[in-house]
Amino acid sequence: MRLEVLEERCAACGVCELTCALAHFKVNNPKKSAIRAEMWVLKDDVKMRIKVCRLCEEKPCIKACPSGALKFDGQRVEVDEALCTLCKKCAPACPFEGIFFHEDLRTPLVCDLCNGDPRCVRMCPTGALRVTES
């Protein structure tokens, strides 16, 4: 299972962000989420971008990690806290910009699909998030 993103439906409202943060950390803080919905204002256009792990084939984040802290367990990319040095090399490697950091957290945030029932998908008001079986 992986997340499918329909950016043309996204309204960058941030319900997904706060839902994720509350589901994982029980804190009211959209910056502690593994998903971001951003509005990009261009000269003659406006585009929404959803930044979240898509469980791509290549997983360059895992390759970029110098200490082997990132692993794919068959369902999601997980971070081994014992091995992570917070070098932050994983984030720029991600083509979907789906890895995030927060001052309060010891390890990067990567979507874990809520162990099979992604909350953000349920809560998106415009249907911009879906799951597909890979």
Place this chain on the structure above:
Amino acid sequence: MNKIARVNLTKREVKVQELTEELVLNYVGGRGWGAKMLWDEVPRGVEPFSPENKVVIATGPLTGTYFTGTGKTTLCSKSPMTGAYGDSNVGGRFGVELKQAGFDALIIEGKSDKPVYVKVFDGGVSIEKADHLWGLGSIEAEEALKRELNDRSISCLTIGPAGENLVCFASITSDFGRQAGRTGIGAVLGSKKVKAVVASGSMDIPIYDVESMIEVAREAYEYCFKNEGQKAWIRQGTMQLILWSNENSALPTRNMSEAVYEKAEMISGDAMESRVKIGNHGCFCCAMPCGQISRVKEGKFAGTVVEGPEYETTAMIGSNCALNSIEEVVKLNRLCDELGLDTISTGGVVAFAIECKRKGLLKGIEADFGDVDGIAKLVEDIAYRRGIGDLLAHGTKRVAEKLGGEAVKIAMHVKGLEISAYESRAAPAMALAYGTCDIGAHHNRAWAITYDIKVGRTLYTPDKAKWVIYLQHVRSLFDILTCCRLPWVELSLPLTYYERLYRAVTGIDRKFDDLLTVAERVYNLTRCIWLREYPHMDRSWDYPPPRWFEEGLPSGPFKGVKLDREGYGRLLDEYYRLRGWDRNGRPTKSKLRSLDLGFVVEELEKLGVDLSEG
């Protein structure tokens, strides 16, 4: 949390203060704090553009929490349009970032001699140089700030050239497409040389009972998602109202000389959806994102993008100025946003100027009804104070006073603020709403026209006064809590949700009625701010313009109907009676004391303002 940052531009210093228990419990947040702070700190006689005026930027207990529509912020100041209490609400994300940075409110006071922007970050506030931003459009400035701070997640409040040039109805842009439009607070910031206020916060917002908040929110989101109206709301937002308003003979047309527009279909929600719509934008956490993103696809305005249009913009700049197409509306919308002009007041002022020109009352206007290029040029002239734009920048009331005679009859304002987009000759409750709104004529306090439509368009029965008061309390409560009232207004989300959310977030057990008392307190306080400023204020100030009483509607289903002066007077009497105000609309001493506003009684007495005992 529970902190206010006081930014003194004259001394270039920032002081952090604790929120008092009185502010938290008696005034709760948003415009409650704004009204109290303006009462305490901005006395009678302070000029709106002087360093002694202040801008309060306030969140409330619900801002930024997990619930539909908590991305709201209220700004309060002494308005350059009216010289008295003014406020404006803005959606988007600013208040959320402010809270996440650790501040519940900002007070901006004094004046900088050079352009600056105020920067709010985790635990701190700084004053930064903005010389390089001065002169930019409000949206240009926001994009420039995101680039130079290398952070797209910041939320901004920016002014455009109109605010810099002290146009009395200058607005403030936020997050590209939301505006704090009314009462000219953009010009107050301009007078202080504040180009922008920027906020970025990464801290947790403390919640008393997270599990309960999540439970209440889930129920509310589910309610909204299942509601039939939610889809329509996302599809067209407030633009659904254009055809409805036209059918109900309420669509401002040609300076409200008419209430039915022959080209309504060309500027309708359907026209927007089929011709220009490219997406949606939602305010923080919204279950029914209603911001429309529009882009003109072809023709002379091809490539113009705007978040909008909204009903108000389309009516006031569109039908009220007789524009011809949705593309023309998009063009003028983007122009006003970039220049930093309130589309409601701008539409009102431009339409008034054109009608005056046509009647030979005003020279120097080249624009005409339906003349998009002429209107666009006039709008720019206003923003840059060029030619006749310099005079028009003062707003309809002052221009009308200067011209005198016939001009006063067709000046569509109350107390100096242009009437928003509901032609109300055949809507006495809505007319009363405009007459008694506490910032001048605006529909945000009481959108009463649906009641007129429901019970009778030409009735002046006392229940209408009661309904207007109820709306003024419930609707303004949202500007105190700060969250969006549209889920309740449009999808009938039960108000009990807010009571439960308030308890989950703050730990305070309060019935909704108790929160309504807070709204009533604030409504009386803002009334007293007006009275303090204008001790001679009397019931005539609470009347809509002569046009509505003297000219029957020229066409449409209510042809010939005008407001009945005697009926309106009775409605106003009933309104005052129900509010506990005297026959001239002055709160009585006993009413004020019953609302814990005894200190207001004392100060007004010291200033020689007569109040009856009640």
